[in-house]
Amino acid sequence: MPLKQYKIMVGLIIILLGVLLLLNNIHLLRFESQIWWGITFCVLGFIFVNVFRYNKAKKGLLVMGIIFLLIGIFCILDSLNIISDDLICVFVLWTIGAMFILFYVRQNNRWWAVIIGGALLISGSLILIDELRILSDVFFGFIFLLGMSLVFWFLYLIREEKNKMEWTKVIALILLVAAFFALANEWDNSLADILFPLAIIFCGGFLIIKSLLINKKKKEIE
Numbered sequence: 001m002p003l004k005q006y007k008i009m010v011g012l013i014i015i016l017l018g019v020l021l022l023l024n025n026i027h028l029l030r031f032e033s034q035i036w037w038g039i040t041f042c043v044l045g046f047i048f049v050n051v052f053r054y055n056k057a058k059k060g061l062l063v064m065g066i067i068f069l070l071i072g073i074f075c076i077l078d079s080l081n082i083i084s085d086d087l088i089c090v091f092v093l094w095t096i097g098a099m100f101i102l103f104y105v106r107q108n109n110r111w112w113a114v115i116i117g118g119a120l121l122i123s124g125s126l127i128l129i130d131e132l133r134i135l136s137d138v139f140f141g142f143i144f145l146l147g148m149s150l151v152f153w154f155l156y157l158i159r160e161e162k163n164k165m166e167w168t169k170v171i172a173l174i175l176l177v178a179a180f181f182a183l184a185n186e187w188d189n190s191l192a193d194i195l196f197p198l199a200i201i202f203c204g205g206f207l208i209i210k211s212l213l214i215n216k217k218k219k220e221i222e
Helices: 003-025 033-054 059-080 085-106 112-132 137-157 167-186 190-221
Strands: none
Touching (some): 003 033, 112 137
């Protein structure tokens, strides 16, 4: 879109907002304050996204624009009571999480985006599970910690020579043990009491095997 047309569109949006505000103030239309906040955030998001279109280097504006749009949509949907707040929250968390994953896919040295995106996707899934009453909330701590453990295992598996990220396996193991510890504490079941020690045994065995393989590789090189 040419800059001249973009300015015209922004001007029309501002005029439309002014008309809606005027109609609201003279009581011909009545909007809740939350809708106004939603419209405001949507307009700001639209402006930021379009500024990014003219200057691709300002990627921060694109991120802020999408976040503002999501917040605006959230406010509008919440005020209209079309869907529940929890489902809106799931949509927002999954969308932002998917954005972070996309950042990693486009440039794989942004490994930190996988952690943030994974945490948001897992959190959104837990809210959805709670909304649909699929599982008891006693499992939520276990699911979140286990999910984050898998995220760090993923980072460990995709490590490269330039960025080995050996530390990710330590975090993954800690989170794995913490997950089964949470399960043993929250779930009153004999199976949980077995799984927690097995998780500790697995972690110890993994470290021993890893150490032996490294030593064997060093001896072969020598």
